[in-house]
Amino acid sequence: MAPLSHYLVLSGILFTIGVMGVLVRRNAIVVFMSIEIMLNAVNISLIAFDRYLGQHDGQIFSFMVMAVAAAEVSVGLAIVIAMFRNKPTINLDEFNLMKW
Amino acid sequence: MIDSVIDFLAPYTFLIVGAVKAVIIAIGLLSSVPLLVWLERRLMGRFQVRLGPNRVGPFGLGQPFADSLKLLFKESIVQNSADKFLFYLAPAVVVFTAIVTFSLIPFGKPFEIFDQKIGMWVANVNVGILFVFAISSMGIYGIVLAGLSSNNKYSLMGGLRSSAQMISYELTLGLAALGVIMITGSLNLQEIVDAQKTVPNILLQPLAFVLFYIAGVAETNRAPFDLPEAEQELVAGFHTEYSGMKFAMFFMGEYINMITMSALITLLFLGGWHSYIIPVPDLLFIGPLLVFSVKVFILLCILIWLRSTFPRIRYDRLMTFGWKILVPLAMLNLMVTSVFIVIF
Amino acid sequence: MELLIFYPIAALAVVLALFVVFNKSPIGSAVSLIGLMLCLAGVFIGLSAHFVAILQVIIYAGAIMVLFMFVIMLLNLKDDDNVIWKSREGNTLLTVLTGFLVLGILYKIISITLSADSSKPAKIMESFGTTAEVGKSLFTTYVLPFEVASILLLVAMVGALVLAKTKID
Numbered sequence: 001m002a003p004l005s006h007y008l009v010l011s012g013i014l015f016t017i018g019v020m021g022v023l024v025r026r027n028a029i030v031v032f033m034s035i036e037i038m039l040n041a042v043n044i045s046l047i048a049f050d051r052y053l054g055q056h057d058g059q060i061f062s063f064m065v066m067a068v069a070a071a072e073v074s075v076g077l078a079i080v081i082a083m084f085r086n087k088p089t090i091n092l093d094e095f096n097l098m099k100w
Numbered sequence: 101m102i103d104s105v106i107d108f109l110a111p112y113t114f115l116i117v118g119a120v121k122a123v124i125i126a127i128g129l130l131s132s133v134p135l136l137v138w139l140e141r142r143l144m145g146r147f148q149v150r151l152g153p154n155r156v157g158p159f160g161l162g163q164p165f166a167d168s169l170k171l172l173f174k175e176s177i178v179q180n181s182a183d184k185f186l187f188y189l190a191p192a193v194v195v196f197t198a199i200v201t202f203s204l205i206p207f208g209k210p211f212e213i214f215d216q217k218i219g220m221w222v223a224n225v226n227v228g229i230l231f232v233f234a235i236s237s238m239g240i241y242g243i244v245l246a247g248l249s250s251n252n253k254y255s256l257m258g259g260l261r262s263s264a265q266m267i268s269y270e271l272t273l274g275l276a277a278l279g280v281i282m283i284t285g286s287l288n289l290q291e292i293v294d295a296q297k298t299v300p301n302i303l304l305q306p307l308a309f310v311l312f313y314i315a316g317v318a319e320t321n322r323a324p325f326d327l328p329e330a331e332q333e334l335v336a337g338f339h340t341e342y343s344g345m346k347f348a349m350f351f352m353g354e355y356i357n358m359i360t361m362s363a364l365i366t367l368l369f370l371g372g373w374h375s376y377i378i379p380v381p382d383l384l385f386i387g388p389l390l391v392f393s394v395k396v397f398i399l400l401c402i403l404i405w406l407r408s409t410f411p412r413i414r415y416d417r418l419m420t421f422g423w424k425i426l427v428p429l430a431m432l433n434l435m436v437t438s439v440f441i442v443i444f
Numbered sequence: 445m446e447l448l449i450f451y452p453i454a455a456l457a458v459v460l461a462l463f464v465v466f467n468k469s470p471i472g473s474a475v476s477l478i479g480l481m482l483c484l485a486g487v488f489i490g491l492s493a494h495f496v497a498i499l500q501v502i503i504y505a506g507a508i509m510v511l512f513m514f515v516i517m518l519l520n521l522k523d524d525d526n527v528i529w530k531s532r533e534g535n536t537l538l539t540v541l542t543g544f545l546v547l548g549i550l551y552k553i554i555s556i557t558l559s560a561d562s563s564k565p566a567k568i569m570e571s572f573g574t575t576a577e578v579g580k581s582l583f584t585t586y587v588l589p590f591e592v593a594s595i596l597l598l599v600a601m602v603g604a605l606v607l608a609k610t611k612i613d
Contacts, residue, residue, distance in 0.1 A: 002446045002447050002450040002490070004557065005554075005557050005558050006447075006450060006454070007487070007491070008553070008554065008557045009554060010454045010457065010458070010487070012550045012553065012554055013458055013461075014457065014458065014461050015546075015550070016546060016547070016550060017458070017461040017462060017464075017465055018461070019542075019543075019546050020465060020543070021464065021465035023539050023542060023543065024465070024539075025465065027470060027521075029470050029473075029474075029512065029515065029516065029521070030464070030465070030467075030470060030473050032512070033464050033473055033474065033477050033512065034464065034465060036477060036504070036508070037461050037464060037465075037477070037480065040480070040481065040484055040504070043484070043496075043500075044484060044487060044488075047488055047491050047493050047496060048491055050491070050493065051491040051492060051493065051568070051572075051573075054567065054568045054572070056573075056577060056578055056581045057581070057586075059493055059495070059496050059573065059578055060578070060581060060582055060585075060586045060589070062496055063496075063499065063582070063590075063593070064589060064593055066499060066500075066503050066504065067593040067596060067597060068593075068596065069503075069504070069508060070503060070507065070508055070597065070600070071596050071597055071599070071600030072600075073508050073511055073512070074511065074600050074601065074603075074604040075600050075603045075604050075607065077511055077512070077515045077604075078603070078604040078605075078607035078608040079607055080515060080519075081515065081518065081519070081607075081608045082607050082608060084519050090519065090521070183469070183471065186471065186472075186475065189475075225494075226494065226574055226575070227494055227495060227498050227574075227575055230495075230498045230502070230575070231498060233502060234498050234501040234502045234505075234506060235501075237501075237502060237505075237506035237507075237510075238501070238505060238506065240506075240510060241475075241478065241509075241510075241513075244510070244513045244517070245471075245475070247517065248471050248513070248516070248517060249471070256517060256520070259517060260514070260517050260518070263510055263513065263514055263517075264514070267507070267510060287575055
């Protein structure tokens with residue numbers, strides 16, 4: 001394997017890009033995709049540590065991350081569809097009914 | 101001079117052998133597509149009590165070549181409203197995934213030549229069948245992207261239908277294959293075939309075979325499940341806007357997928373290259389290859405037969421059939437299989 | 445040799461991640477994200493986690509991204525012409541502060557990992573990361589989390605149905 005730090009740096013860069021996407025984009029679907037990038041970045045570091053320590057625990061944890069991601073995406077996209085039904089847009093700034 | 105070249109190349113033999121095998125299989129696969137098109141048109145003609153193409157060459161064998169020549173020289177039209185990059189990417193994805201999937205298929209016993217043990221496959225990975233499913237699930241994107249990038253409502257409907265259909269039937273495909281995997285205890289396709297030396301899996305898993313075949317027909321978008329391209333309601337579905345060679349690539353992808361699916365069914369259920377009734381001598385690699393090809397050929401003929409026999413089923417019935425009949429049956433099969441494995 | 449494979453894949457992954465964030469059309473973002481998932485599957489294979497790599501392709505690239513594509517098709521989203529770089533009303537300061545916070549955390553993490561001696565990975569068996577090995581620990585040590593995950597997926601399925609279904613009054 002390449003040195004551990006390489007994987008961690010890659011993971012950090014991807015995580016930062018994901019955070020940036022959540023912060024700057026308005027499109028609800030793109031925000032979701034940025035969250036997926038963050039989850040994937042976490043998976044990289046989990047599996048890199050796993051390989052470094054020679055055990056399987058991190059891989060199991062990355063399955064859990066994938067299961068959570070699948071659940072999150074299915075519920076989240078259902079919310080997006082419900083939102084779209086109320087107001088024909090998925091721009092997150094338009095949904096400010098809770099704001100007084 | 102030659103000795104030094106050989107010495108230099110010796111550590112990389114596996115790379116050279118792999119590359120040669122990959123090229124042979126890619127070319128063989130691509131050149132078998134016109135033959136399959138010819139076979140389909142001739143057989144369809146017979147099923148419908150007409151002759152089929154018989155003017156170009158002996159038995160009309162030249163017809164597919166004439167057709168592909170025509171498609172090659174046809175002007176490739178890209179409408180202004182299309183997303184250019186994705187429009188060009190979609191057919192490439194379809195053909196790429198179809199060819200890569202076939203590289204995982206072993207089609208004969210390993211044989212020895214020039215002191216080299218050569219397996220009859222391009223790649224033999226330990227997660228074998230999972231890899232096949234992974235790559236074939238990437239093939240959906242070709243159709244989805246074609247539907248999205250064309251900017252045409254018929255294409256969009258076709259893409260939407262096909263993605264829903266393929267996701268639904270992929271589930272059945274995986275669950276049906278799981279029964280075979282449980283019996284064998286391995287994901288490696290070669291080991292699955294080796295485990296069927298005496299009894300083919302079709303006798304142990306008849307229900308799984310039927311389910312896998314039906315789901316396989318749906319996965320390859322063949323009639324009676326060709327909803328994505330139902331010409332009566334959707335013009336031509338996801339490839340409405342495609343013409344010329346790009347259209348031909350969708351066509352090629354579909355036929356390669358047919359071959360791959362038949363090969364997969366042969367490996368999982370029909371015992372691959374083992375011959376059960378007539379003993380076939382090995383003869384280096386010709387014997388097993390012949391047995392395998394005959395089985396695949398029969399399955400392909402059955403696929404064509406299905407197409408000319410059944411009418412296309414309605415879209416909501418397709419979904420109901422997939423989720424309410426096939427998936428529960430596949431789960432039942434899995435449960436019964438696991439109980440039998442625990443008992444015996 | 446590993447670095448020769450790792451660097452191009454990692455660079456491609458970062459570029460694709462940037463494409464996801466900066467692409468104007470959601471379709472382009474989704475396609476870039478599929479590419480990113482495939483790149484990461486390549487990274488996982490480099491870490492000899494073959495089974496996870498395959499799952500990455502099947503679950504992320506094959507299932508989750510199809511869901512995204514499906515919603516994009518269903519809502520028929522075109523390029524959103526809104527300005528991307530307009531900050532949310534009054535939240536510019538918060539955004540900048542959060543950005544600095546994340547960068548600071550990452551800097552700390554990276555400086556710690558770079559200072560640690562990470563040049564010697566553990567010796568692993570040939571069977572590391574294969575389906576059999578991972579499955580063994582999944583169904584023995586981690587059987588409870590596995591079952592909980594299955595319940596989570598069931599709950600998510602029901603939740604998605606309830607949310608997306610039109611009201612029948």
